[in-house]
Amino acid sequence: MAHAYVVGTFDTKGDELRYVAGLIRDAGHEVTTVDVGTSDAGERRADVAAADVAGPEAFTGDRGTSVAAMAAALERWLPARDDLDGVIALGGSGGTALVTPALQRLPVGIPKVVVSTVASGDVAPYVGSSDIALMYSVTDVAGLNRISRVVLANAARALAGALSGPPVDPGQDRPALGLTMFGVTTPCVTAVTEALDDEFDCLVFHATGTGGRAMEKLVDDGLVSAVCDVSTTEIADLVAGGVMAATEDRLGAIARRRVPWVGSVGALDMVNFGAPDTVPERYRDRLFYEHNPQVTLMRTTPDECRAAAEFLARGLNACEGPVRLVLPLRGVSALDVEGGPFADPAATEALVETLRAELRQTDRRRLVETDLHVNDPEFAARLVAELRAVSE
Structure with missing residues (x-):
């Protein structure tokens, strides 16, 4: 059994994130949900609350500064997890910009999936030099419907499949x-x-x-x-x-x-x-x-x-x-x-x-x-x- 992290703004995309988390659990994996929403520091919407990830500076009431502070906090917090086998995140342009710097910090080889509204454009700032897999959401990540259910399910099962396979021998017999x-x-x-x-x-x-x-x-x-x-x-x-x-x-x-x-x-x-x-x-x-x-x-x-x-x-x-x-x-x-x-x-x-x-x-x-x-x-x-x- 592997351990997946499901990361996103649960204040605006909670239904979609919980849907994805449920599918990964159904595939037999442990899941930790992580909220990076900045609208309310005191509300617990996920296993890990936004306030557990970031300090007061991420809850200023100003969207731009709050998102930047949360992104910086997640970039410190996520790579420090020692039980993370894979991660999936959902977002629009702001959410994608918030989560991907932290994913870029994770080692190459850890499965990283992001369902995003900006995945069909210039994705270099989001992927960087990492092995993040971006999937275009087709519709906005704004509710569950006949399109989003299928796209999100494909993304969840892609991560679950990556976590289910046997370990790959990287071939480290030579430098x-x-x-x-x-x-x-x-x-x-x-x-x-x-x-x-x-x-x-x-x-x-x-x-x-x-x-x-x-x-x-x-x-x-x-x-x-x-x-x-x-x-x-x-x-x-x-x-x-x-x-x-x-x-x-x-x-x-x-x-x-x-x-x-x-x-x-x-x-x-x-x-x-x-x-x-x-x-x-x-x-x-x-x-x-x-x-x-x-x-x-x-x-x-x-x-x-x-x-x-x-x-x-x-x-x-x-x-x-x-x-x-x-x-x-x-x-x-x-x-x-x-x-x-x-x-x-x-x-x-x-x-x-x-x-x-x-x-x-x-x-x-x-x-x-x-x-x-x-x-x-x-x-x-x-x-x-x-x-x-x-x-x-």
Whole structure:
């Protein structure tokens, strides 16, 4: 028997939350209901009252400040539960924003389901780098009806099913290696994973902004032992305003945990936007490549390459663990090849020269230059050799 937490604003969505809790109990699991409503601190509507989660600051009478205070309180309270096997929450835009920061704090692998009215839009702020499963409510979460009963039942049974299955062997016989990959660096990362599969449990992350954050969250959580950061392209989006940007904390987890890091400058020749009509007006005269109808790639300029290199060097200079930055001087992506659409020697020179000048080399932090392309088999072999050397 597993233990599920059912979380929500019982002052406004009590019927729906109790319905979900009952279905999970019917499936054979223990349930604790948790109220995070802010309308009345004194009323007990669930097993855990709102006042048990938050202090007086969450009951100000002002919706905005109350919700923010309750969200912060739940973010502290929920991860501290030692009997939580899974969690489900329901909400509109406010309720979803209230509960999901706490769910993001829970370890990867704990089932997390949220039924939300905003699940069909931009869900990145709610999911972050966690494994939250969002289900669109179709109708508003405002009463039980012929639609909501079915949707909520599906969500409840999804959580119950996740809790009912036998434990999954995560395969922890090898240390975990985090790798970053983009479509234009796939041959390199594939070759690295094939070479290291017997030595490491290879976790490949798609470098879409969220992918890099997910990898570094696992590093921060102590779940990744080393990193092969082939595709640092999210930094280019950060400095140029693309849609797959890293945060300012990119490489922060590497510095904090001091894990071995071997990386490169994969796909720093491009900035990502959506469909062509989403490209900002200030960039309309730039060089573009249509990756697909929904992804437009913009070639980085020498100035943008310098800015990306400065960011990368600053992050690596803060790392006290072993660092090897391996440069492919003949191109950083499948588009950056001789005669290719993003071939730009001036931009490559700006990137390389800045890294040469800004990276502070020591016995533990080194710049390795190769006369190779990022997708050459020999380049992948060099990454593997450097990783083995720093992981000994």
